[in-house]
Amino acid sequence: MVRGVVQRSSIVDVARRAGVSVATVSRALRDMPNVSQTTRDRVLKAAEELQYAASPLASGLVTGRVRSVGVILPYAGRWFFAEAVRGIAEALREEGYDLVLHVLADARRRREFFSSLPVRRRVDAVILVALPLDVREADLLRSLGVPMAAVAEPMAGVHGDRIDNVAAARLAVQHLLNLGHRRIACIGGDLDGPERFGIPGLRTEGYRSAMAEAGLEVEEGWEIDGRFTARGGELAMSSLLSHPGGTPTAVFCQSDEMAFGTLRALRRAGLTCPDDVSIVGVDDHELSETFDVTTVAQPVPAQGASAARWVVRALQEGTGAHQPVQDVAIHPARLVLRGSTSRLP
Amino acid sequence: MVRGVVQRSSIVDVARRAGVSVATVSRALRDMPNVSQTTRDRVLKAAEELQYAASPLASGLVTGRVRSVGVILPYAGRWFFAEAVRGIAEALREEGYDLVLHVLADARRRREFFSSLPVRRRVDAVILVALPLDVREADLLRSLGVPMAAVAEPMAGVHGDRIDNVAAARLAVQHLLNLGHRRIACIGGDLDGPERFGIPGLRTEGYRSAMAEAGLEVEEGWEIDGRFTARGGELAMSSLLSHPGGTPTAVFCQSDEMAFGTLRALRRAGLTCPDDVSIVGVDDHELSETFDVTTVAQPVPAQGASAARWVVRALQEGTGAHQPVQDVAIHPARLVLRGSTSRLP
């Protein structure tokens, strides 16, 4: 029975020391009403002296709640995830919930996650961060029967915290149009895969609609996949530079990390930003200021925190079960002007 | 009793369905020896059909283990943390452990963490990521009596996974020396605060020793605090540029993020890298390639994964208690040559 150096004390020890029953200790420690002030003080003192903290396992076994929330995210674009997790962590801690992190780093991990569902019985709620799910995966998660929220990526029937992706893209492209640009390309995600209806799809839609409104043609090959990484952005830009129909004068990048990559491609090609090509990104990555990238900023920690607060509220109010919802919180996105965009000469 | 849509089945259901006792189910499902093959098969089948998964709460209550590890990190330099966490998450998942994340975002959160110690009873082990602790904090964590490991930041009496910070710094400075530089500055952390003996202290020590070996004087004001952020690096570089005794021809930045900041400061001052000033960083940040920064690369996910495996092993072998150890795994750091450094004309 020697589990570690310290001998964890149980509720019985506290009860004995305070001279009351375990039930009273339980009540006092959880700020329940029916306890006299004097008794409460005595219990609190005893607990303090014994360094007592209730076992979440034992209480969870009884109540069915474990006071922890699962956060599930893929591995791509570290910055966004780190920021979102920061916001979630802050909000959950505020509410006294633990954050259990699950990183679906690759296809195998993802398969394993959905087949073993390690969050089962271990979390009271789930937050998905920028994770597009297929129908089967979504159903599996729903089968957990716990409140669920989705950050950034839209998900049907689940509470969402995100920006208006179409509008954000329009904002970026409109800015380029206002500067006189007409030949505007778009570096985004894979439009043939499952993301077609997700963030890349929506941002591309915004790009198209802004172009169409301006009466402009989107040239063949101007919508190109940058995989939301700097490296991908670089490759995409290189390919744009060797475009048969001529190079665009401006590029809308669906993430700042891809914008960073385009800067490199330009530099390598001996071109200058913004003199030769204007670049606008999305995110307001922490290094966007450093590298002087004009961007459509989105509040990432705030989206995470909002989702966290939502699931906690659902937990407090509801049965703790998953319920179809369609309430979505749209967070503001705004244009941040920097040096990577300029008026077309 | 309606907890969610799904009706979780318990070990009793499986036992009934398989026509055996719960004890047998427990044994069979955990691959224990004394179960006949036929019985085992029957149990496995029943469990499968019922979608049964043992409640970690209930089993944890009995065994005293919760199969989860606490990861504690401050909030600074997002890239490093995201990478470390990725490595840790991967390794823990591999071992079937949950990862409970605690972000000590600011002084208040930090105080709260150490006064309430929310990891108590909720994790079997603890991993610290780049978190310098004072004596009191270290003792509090030790009092948990669980295995503990420290990533990146050295910590007395605790298993560590890190690089040789002195050697890494020497590698960087030596590279500049080899290129003919003599006037070399160093942008690092706060050497007056508690970090004096931590990473910034060690890297500064490496810088000094390399300079001394080359018979060079470190000029007053050349060791400057960049707070390990891009913004801090920018400010530090600006201040170096207005140095009364003349500008250095090369700068050793103790992190790549600070190096990014110095690039911006140079650009703003109308100077070019590496023509006017050479820059070398530490980390091999994902964007270092993009921005062509020469750096001393360190394997971050590997350090995290190694720490995770260490605590799991300690859990399997030992009593699960914290024991003073001094085994430290030193990970390799290597110079990655890029375009931000060049020979002194």
Next chain:
DNA sequence: CTGTTAGCGCCTTCAC
């Protein structure tokens, strides 16, 4: 206001 008691779901001796 406080105490007694029955589980929560599982593991683990101890018999058989």
Next chain:
DNA sequence: GTGAAGGCGCTAACAG
């Protein structure tokens, strides 16, 4: 090789 039964530490009725 298998089963019965006693907890693990706590909460939630139900009595007083």
